[in-house]
Each structure stands twice: as C-alpha cells, then as structure tokens.
Amino acid sequence: DSGVTQTPKHLITATGQRVTLRCSPRSGDLSVYWYQQSLDQGLQFLIHYYNGEERAKGNILERFSAQQFPDLHSELNLSSLELGDSALYFCASSVLSGVYNEQFFGPGTRLTVL
Amino acid sequence: QQQVKQSPQSLIVQKGGISIINCAYENTAFDYFPWYQQFPGKGPALLIAIRPDVSEKKEGRFTISFNKSAKQFSLHIMDSQPGDSATYFCAASTSGGSNYKLTFGKGTLLTVNP
Numbered sequence: 199d200s201g202v203t204q205t206p207k208h209l210i211t212a213t214g215q216r217v218t219l220r221c222s223p224r225s226g227d228l229s230v231y232w233y234q235q236s237l238d239q240g241l242q243f244l245i246h247y248y249n250g251e252e253r254a255k256g257n258i259l260e261r262f263s264a265q266q267f268p269d270l271h272s273e274l275n276l277s278s279l280e281l282g283d284s285a286l287y288f289c290a291s292s293v294l295s296g297v298y299n300e301q302f303f304g305p306g307t308r309l310t311v312l
Numbered sequence: 313q314q315q316v317k318q319s320p321q322s323l324i325v326q327k328g329g330i331s332i333i334n335c336a337y338e339n340t341a342f343d344y345f346p347w348y349q350q351f352p353g354k355g356p357a358l359l360i361a362i363r364p365d366v367s368e369k370k371e372g373r374f375t376i377s378f379n380k381s382a383k384q385f386s387l388h389i390m391d392s393q394p395g396d397s398a399t400y401f402c403a404a405s406t407s408g409g410s411n412y413k414l415t416f417g418k419g420t421l422l423t424v425n426p
Contacts, residue, residue, distance in 0.1 A: 305354060
C-alpha cells in the first residue's frame with residue numbers, strides 16, 4: 199500500500215458526460231501528479247500540482263482540468279467525455295525534496311466511457 | 313517523440329533465471345531513473361531508482377546498471393520468481409526546473425515460469 203488513495207475505483211459513464219476523480223496524497227507529500235494509462239499510449243503525464251499551485255502540464259486535453267485543495271487532496275475533472283478517454287487514471291504523490299523525485303502511485307481509477 | 317525506449321516488450325524466464333530489461337533515453341537533462349513494477353489491477357509501485365553519479369545500484373535481487381555515455385540503463389532481476397511476474401516500467405525525470413514529471417517507457421511484461 200503506497201499510502202495514496204483514489205476514488206472511485208471504477209467509473210462507467212456515457213459520452214458527453216463529466217466526471218470527477220479524487221486523489222489523496224501520502225501524509226506529508228505536497229506534490230500530486232496525474233497520469234493516464236492506456237494500451238496504445240502507455241503511461242502519460244497529465245498535470246502536476248505542488249501545494250495548491252499548478253506546476254506543469256503535459257499532454258492534458260482542454261476538456262480536462264485539475265485542482266489541488268488546501269488539504270492537499272486533488273481532483274481531476276474530465277468533461278465532454280469521448281470513447282477515447284477510457285483509460286486508467288493514476289495519481290502519484292511525492293515530497294518533492296529536490297534531490298530525489300520519488301513518486302508513489304495510487305491504485306488508480308478505471309474510467310469506461312460507453 | 314518517445315524519449316524513453318524500453319525493450320523487450322515481453323520476456324519469459326524460468327524460475328531461478330536472470331531477467332534483464334533495457335531502457336535508453338534521449339534527453340541528457342534526465343538525472344533520475346526509477347523502475348516501477350505493476351501487477352494487473354494495481355498502480356505502479358516504485359521498485360528501485362538510480363541517479364547518474366553511480367553506475368550500479370543493488371537492492372536485494374534487483375540491480376540497476378547505468379551507462380551515462382550510452383544513455384542506457386537496465387534492470388536485472390536475479391533468481392527470478394513466479395511472484396515477479398508483472399509489467400515493469402522504466403522512467404526518467406529531471407530534478408531541476410519546475411517539472412518533475414516522469415517519462416515512462418512502454419513497459420515489459422515479465423512472465424516467470426515455475
């Protein structure tokens with residue numbers, strides 16, 4: 199158990215809908231990263247938040263957004279969902295001490311868009 | 313552009329044998345190289361990591377070999393066990409700037425036969 203929690207575990211929805219994925223980082227970790235895992239693209243970085251502020255964006259679609267709250271949990275919002283958005287979504291957290299960037303992954307949310 | 317190339321895609325090893333997975337990177341700014349292990353239905357778990365100031369790091373049966381000039385690193389699993397059967401991902405990141413995202417290889421599915 200990495201100490202990172204994600205809810206829900208599974209999500210089934212229809213095209214055009216909006217969903218919210220939630221992540222709670224390990225105790226003491228200020229950084230939260232979101233990654234998407236699909237069969238064709240592998241593990242792809244989406245976005246990084248540090249202590250409530252957006253630090254970096256990767257290949258994140260404009261239909262996707264995220265935020266990190268004062269209690270450090272994070273939410274990834276996916277809107278106008280398309281079939282191709284079906285994937286596993288992982289969040290990871292790290293202390294971000296500067297020397298080592300040890301990222302610990304949660305169990306993921308499996309999103310199925312029908 | 314695939315910045316981290318991983319091979320082989322799949323690997324079958326007999327119990328007690330040595331499993332070797334290779335990765336090559338392009339971005340010379342990378343200075344942190346972790347390996348992750350992922351079981352079906354689980355999130356990636358940090359296995360072992362190395363920085364380029366050392367050529368080898370060993371933790372139990374797992375060893376990372378690093379060749380900075382060739383921009384290559386590899387994971388060796390000694391005395392491979394059926395419980396090691398999983399997908400292994402190499403990754404790379406930088407410790408400078410503001411983006412600590414992990415760039416992943418495509419993964420290697422390891423099967424250890426009893």
